[in-house]
Structure formats: structure tokens, C-alpha cells
Amino acid sequence: MGSMPQSTTMQAVRYHGQRDVRLETIDRPDLRPGSVRIAPKFCGICGTDVHEFLGGNNLIPKPGKPHPITGETSPLTLGHEFSGIVEEVADDVTTVKKGDRVCVQPIIYDGDCRSCKRGLVNCCDQNGFVGLSGWGGGLCESTVVPSSCVKLLPDNVPLEVGALVEPLSVGWHSIKMSPYKDGDSAFVIGGGPIGLAVVQALVGRGCKNIIVSEVSGKRRAFATQFGAHHVLDPLSQDVVEEVLKLTDGQGADVGFDAAGSQYAIDTAFEALSARATLVNIAVWEKRAQLNMNELVFRERSYLGVATFALGDFEEVIQTISDGKMEPSGMITKTIKLGEIVDEGFMSLVNDKDNHVKILVDVEASLAATAH
Template sequence: MASTTTTTPTAPVTTLTTAPTPATMKAVRYHGQRDIRVDDIPVPALKPGHIRIAPKFCGICGSDLHEYLGGNNLIPRPGHPHAITGETAPLTLGHEFSGIVEEVGEGVTTLKVGDRVCVQPIIFDEDCHSCRRGLVNCCDRNGFIGLSGWGGGLCESTVVPEKSAKRLPDGVSLEVGALVEPLAVGWHAINISPYRDGDSALVVGGGPIGLAVVQALIGRGCKNIIVSEVSVRRREFATNFGAHHVLDPAEQDVVAEVKKLTGGLGADVAFDAAGSQHALDAAFQSLKARGTLVNIAVWEKRAQLNMNEIVFRERSYIGVATYSLGDFEEVLEAIASGKMTPENMITKKITMDKVVQDGFRTLIEEKDSQVKILVDIGASL
């Protein structure tokens, strides 16, 4: 009898593949004064210690607007590369953004694919005297992702250092994640100031940063927030965001009103988010003896100080620069815990192709009616 051999059929082999990373992508790029374009550019390569993010929402900042209107200031000009990034215009804009981690580089341990993150955009050298003291926002060569190079949030894909990305807590939306950067400016200003529980606070200027200070003061539990703002619409925003008293400096004596609202003493601390001489003078005169004025505004010209107002009342005047280590984490905790509810800061959403027409031009022509315009990257593709 002949022998037979039985064979078991072999299942077909299935090879799992991932879609290749596209060679190019859409990005909103700054080329020069009043020259912002949506370009096709190469997708950046992933480097060790970095993560690839698919940006979802990105805010347009006053800094972006200043560059658009006035030309290169923070953005390095061609022929004058940034000291750390080595980049110049044209470059991708966007430093107030959130997104989803798509890929992690070699050595990354704190983040994984799928994490929702926002980005702390400060670029620093880690070697200067300020950095060695932990003052990375005061770095001698500092810059910003989205203003100095290293990509930005107004694009389909960006690569940032692992340390720059902060995971969003559950319940904090990607839209709100794009607000963390400006909110951190307000939070840092309070951290630097001598503000304590029970203090009264005056905020001069009700634009996006002034309103961020209001939000941060609410998050700290401040019970006497006074805002001075000329614009009717911005005064409405300040009230809606929690300010307890809102003043019109064109119609009211701000100094007299602040003293009335603080039992005749004056404010314990004031925050200048206006950057005008009139506002500066009123803020100083509204402070109590040994009160402190915190300057957040970026001035377009030299300010004049009445030194006797400082000396004879022992007042202090300090400057703050953006935010530092730990500020983003504290803002995220305040939002996650419900101490801050900044959703209403978002006044408009647009797509990448409308960033000039419905973004920058709206901020120029309708600035008082807008707080934060977000570019919806996902809806743009």
C-alpha cells in the first residue's frame, strides 16, 4: 500500500503597513511685512528627543499681528538667522497651539502617540546665566517656536522637543488647549508679583492679555478685580470673564474710583497690559503705599516715570516676560479643576486659507470685538 503525506494549508501572510509620511504639507508662512502665505513645504523630519504633532487649533497672537503690520521684529530677517534655530523668514507661524502626538522620536519617555498636548513655545539655550538659574524666559538668546523657527502650529505637521509639549488633562478640550499659552502669560505675571490672598488688583487694558490676567486672578480666588479699559466691548468681556468692577478711563477718574473701591488705600497690585503713558500714570497713582505695578505690555516707545510717585510712596515697578518653568502646568491644573473656565475667550474660528482675510484683517478692523481667533487646522484640510 502506498503511503501519502497530508499538508495543512498555510494562511496567507498579511503585511501591516502604515501610510507613508507625505513629502510636503500646507503651512501658513511669514514672508515679510503684510506678506503671509499658505505654502507647500517639506514635512519636517523627526529627530531624537522630539515628537511629531498634528496641530488641531492655533491662536493668532498680538505678536503675530505686530510682525504682520510692522515687519520683522521678533522674526529674524533673511541674512540674520536666529542664534539658536539658525532660521530666518520665511518661516511657519503659530505659537499658541494644541494638537495630537503622531510620532515620538528616539529617547522620548513622557509622551506617546495619541496624547493630546499643548506646546510651551519658548526656545532657550540652557547654558546662559539666566537658564542656569531656571529663568528660561530670560535666556540671552531666547526665541519662540512659530516666531524664531523650529516650525509652528499653523501647519499640518510640526516637530518640537519633548520638553516643549504638555499633556492636556482629561476634560480639557483641544480648543482650550490653544488658550493655555496666553493664559500662562497672565498666570506668570501674578506669580512674579507679590499678590496674596485677600489683595485687590487693578488691570489696565482689557485686550487678550489683560483678560488673561483677569482669568488668572479668578483662578487664584481674587475677590476684588478692577479693570480699566476704554473700549465698550472689551469692558463687556472683562465683566463676563469675572472682573468685579469695570471702569471707563475716558469718563471716570480711575484713581479716585480705585481708591473708593479699596477703602481709600489704593490697589495692592496693578497689572499694565495697555502700554500707554496715560494708563501707566493712572496705574501708579492708583496703588497703595508699597504697592506694586507689574508691566506685561510691550511698549512701542520709551515710557516716562514720575520717580517721586515711586520713591515717596515706596512703590515697586517690575517687568515680566511671557512665562517660565511650571506656569503651563499650573494653568492646566486650574482649568482642569474648574478654577478657570476660559472657553468664552474664543470669539471666532477660521480655516488656514482664511488666516489673512478672516484672521489678521479682522484683528485689525474689528479688534475690540475679538479676544482670541483660533485657526481650526483640522477643518482646513
């Protein structure tokens, strides 16, 4: 007997617009030259997904204004933090094979702009993301992505952890871009998912003095759990005074702003040493004000970083495989595809302090549907 013919349709979580996300049956995508078909297993929900859900199309291209690389608009399949199993590869793909356990580096880039020609694909003039700009996403039964996006997972890295590589790579990249070196003290402002990713990346790099400022008690506990050495409450402590105490009066050598607030910038610069660098990872909703004299007279630097660059995923995967990062504690809830709005997005809105990363278990969702 031959194998059963594969269904031409599949389940997918689709973004239609503001507060309009649906689990739908759609056509399975076709395999393209240079691409890989993956059966997603676990997919994380990102703050960006929640912002698009609450506020409407921002990064997700609006109907009538297709993404310049993918040509797609909403409605499209969500999910850009995911792992899965390779189902099929195009004839011209040799980097992975059917059955491989993988995660997806979701940056979409044109390869042709002035940034891409220098290898800076995360700074592409037209960049986008799998699961936000088109080309499928991880919240579905089967997705097709360019082979360059597909990263092998070692046998000792579980698929659940594979879905954490994307946010961890944001933290890893921010440290690589900073002047951080062995022996430096690091000050992290904000203990949300990205701030906690920075903490874990600092642990993976062997930092011995990680200081975190965070208003939420639960998130301060998470920061301690993930390896922060000192955790401060800006509502009850003088953060600048405390950082100075914890750095022998010098101030921190490098700062990471994962909060994106005016208070965070002002506090961070005061808490940094002369010639220190503040790295901005946060996406800002409005313009910030800088006290330029705080930079000029102490020769401090302010550095913007965007997502992750070529090689970051591989380094994070290796660091996890080597046991220098143990990020499974980031997973605070696992849900099914049909629960994406109520148990996913709304949990991150109404109960965000108690969650770091909510994962969608795609396989369990499909098994439940089948029964």
C-alpha cells in the same frame, strides 16, 4: 495591506515678510533626537503675529540674520499658541507618546546662559519662540518641537482650550511674579487678550476685588464676563478716584499694566496704595516716563515680567482642569488656514474690540482642502 505611505509634503502658513503671509505646500519636517511630532489641531493668533505682519520682521529673524539657536530666518511657519495630537516621538523621548493630547510651551532657550543656568529660561540671553524664531509652528499639518515644550492636556480640557493655555500662562506668570496674596485688591489696566488673561488668572487664584480699566465697551463686557468685579471707563470716569472708592480709600494692592501707554502708567501709580507694585506685562514701542517720586515717597515698586516660566503651563492646565478657570469664552471666532490674513490678522486690526482670541481650526482646514 500596509498603511498608506505618509506624504512628504504638507500645508503650512508661512511668514515671508511685511504683509506677506502665504498658505504654501512645503516639505514635512524631519523628527530630530529629543523631539516630538505633533499634528496641530487649534492655533491662536497672537498680537505679536499681527505686529510682525503689519510692521515686518521684528522678532522673526530676517534673511541673512538667522536666529542664534534655530539657525532659521523668514520664510518660516507661524503659530505659537497651539494644541494638537502627538503623531510620533524620537527614540529618546519618554515624556509623551503617540496619541497624547498636548499643547506647546513655545519658549526656545539655549540652556547655557546665566539666566538659563538659574532656570529662568524665559529670560534667556538668546531666547526665541516656536512659530516666531523657527522650529516649526502651529499653523501647519505637522510640526516638530523639542519634547521639553510639550505639555499633556487632561481629558477634561478640550483641544480648543488647550490653544488658550499660552496666553493664559502670561497672565498667570505676571501674578506669580507679583507680590499678590490672598485678600489683595488688583487693578488691571487694559482689557485686551492679555489683560483678560490676567483677570482670569486672578479669578483662578481666588481674588475677590478685581478692577479693570478699559476704553472699549465690548472689552469691558468681556472683562465682566470673565470675572472682573468692577469695570471702569477711563473716558468717562475718574479712574483713580473710582479705584480709591473701591479699595476703602487705600488704593489697589497690586496693579497690572497690559496697555503699555503713558496714561496707563501715570494712572496706575496714582491708583495704587503705598508699597504696592505695578507689574508691566505690555511690550512697549517707545520709552516710558516714570515719575520717580511717585515710587520713592510711597515706596512703590515697578516690575517687568516676560511671558512665562517653567511650571506655569502645568499650573494653568491644572487650574482649568479643576474648574477654577473657564476660558472657552475667549474664543470669539474660528477660521481656516487659508483665511489667516483676511479673517484673522485683518479682523484683529479692523474689528479688534469684538475679538479676544481667534483660533485657526487646522484639522477642519485640511479636511476642507482634501475635499
